[in-house]
Amino acid sequence: MDQAILHIAQLSSIDAVLMHVQATGHRFGVLRQSYHFTPLFHSPVSSDTIIYADGYCPDWQTLYHNKDFRLHDPIPGRTLAKGRMLSWADAIAMGAETPEQQEYFDAMERHGLRYGTGLPLFGPSNRTAYASFDFGRPMTSEDEITAIKIRAVAQTAHLRICEIFDRDLNFPPLSEREQEVMKWIARGKSNTDIGTIIGISPETVRTYTKRIYEKLEASDRVGATIKALKLGIVTF
Numbered sequence: 001m002d003q004a005i006l007h008i009a010q011l012s013s014i015d016a017v018l019m020h021v022q023a024t025g026h027r028f029g030v031l032r033q034s035y036h037f038t039p040l041f042h043s044p045v046s047s048d049t050i051i052y053a054d055g056y057c058p059d060w061q062t063l064y065h066n067k068d069f070r071l072h073d074p075i076p077g078r079t080l081a082k083g084r085m086l087s088w089a090d091a092i093a094m095g096a097e098t099p100e101q102q103e104y105f106d107a108m109e110r111h112g113l114r115y116g117t118g119l120p121l122f123g124p125s126n127r128t129a130y131a132s133f134d135f136g137r138p139m140t141s142e143d144e145i146t147a148i149k150i151r152a153v154a155q156t157a158h159l160r161i162c163e164i165f166d167r168d169l170n171f172p173p174l175s176e177r178e179q180e181v182m183k184w185i186a187r188g189k190s191n192t193d194i195g196t197i198i199g200i201s202p203e204t205v206r207t208y209t210k211r212i213y214e215k216l217e218a219s220d221r222v223g224a225t226i227k228a229l230k231l232g233i234v235t236f
Contacts, residue, residue: 005156014161015223021157022054028146031055031136032116035154036076037129037161039229044076044130050186050226055134060111065188069107072100076130079118085151087139088116088132115139119151121158124166129158165230174215174233181208186225186234 004024011017018035025033032055042048047067056064064070078094079086088108096102108114116134123129131154135143174182177198184194191205216231218224228234 004153008153008156008160011160012164013217013219013223014164014226015219017157017160017164018052018222021153024153025054025133025150028150029135030133030150032113032134033132035129035131035157037226040126044080044128045070045073047071048229050222050229052222057111060113063107063111069104072098072104074101074104075118075132079130080120080128083120085120085147086118088113088118088134091118117147119154121155123158123162127158127162131158174212178208178212178215179233181205182212182224182228183234185209185212185221186228 004020008017008020011020021035022033032053034051034053034056036044036049036051038044038046038049047070049070051064053061053064064073074094074097075086075088075091078091092105092108096105113134115136115138116132117139119131119133121129121131133147133150133154139147180198181194184197189197191202191209194200194205195202212224213219216224216227218227225234
């Protein structure tokens with residue numbers, strides 16, 4: 001575990017940090033994991049939250065990326081309020097405050113999401129974040145030791161991501177069209193959808209996307225979106 005934590009300090013991109021955490025989770029036996037980055041002063045379930053998720057079924061990911069559905073997820077807020085690891089079961093046991101929250105819990109049950117644990121992550125200038133992991137089964141006493149290691153890796157990774165955000169990087173400005181494409185990327189639209197919305201071909205969208213990645217020093221949509229939010233290139 002020490003090597004996993006030390007390696008994070010050597011990583012220079014958000015994508016690399018997230019991929020390292022994902023790989024480390026797999027080595028620890030994690031079936032599902034997520035990292036939720038929210039801009040300052042926003043709710044952890046707001047439409048502004050960028051989510052990096054691994055291991056969740058496509059149906060759940062589609063459902064969770066619906067901002068109206070995610071809005072009723074109380075688990076991130078309850079976990080951050082506790083300030084410690086909080087199992088999904090314990091968060092659910094606190095009860096549903098609204099019919100929509102009960103519907104959310106029912107959807108979790110239908111998708112087999114029973115045994116996960118939420119992690120509150122803390123950074124400078126009130127940059128809190130939420131992460132989760134799930135072994136896909138009830139935790140044992142041995143798993144509890146592993147969970148402490150997972151939290152240490154996740155916390156270190158969050159601090160490193162905050163450092164990367166704060167670097168004084170001079171990104172070339174995005175053109176007006178690139179900003180428009182970036183806006184729709186951040187909203188989860190496919191290349192085909194973006195092309196239809198702004199009246200260009202999907203191939204042209206791919207060209208703009210490649211330029212955006214190069215300028216933002218990102219390798220995928222998650223990294224580009226997080227950097228674009230940080231730099232104020234896109235807002236919601």
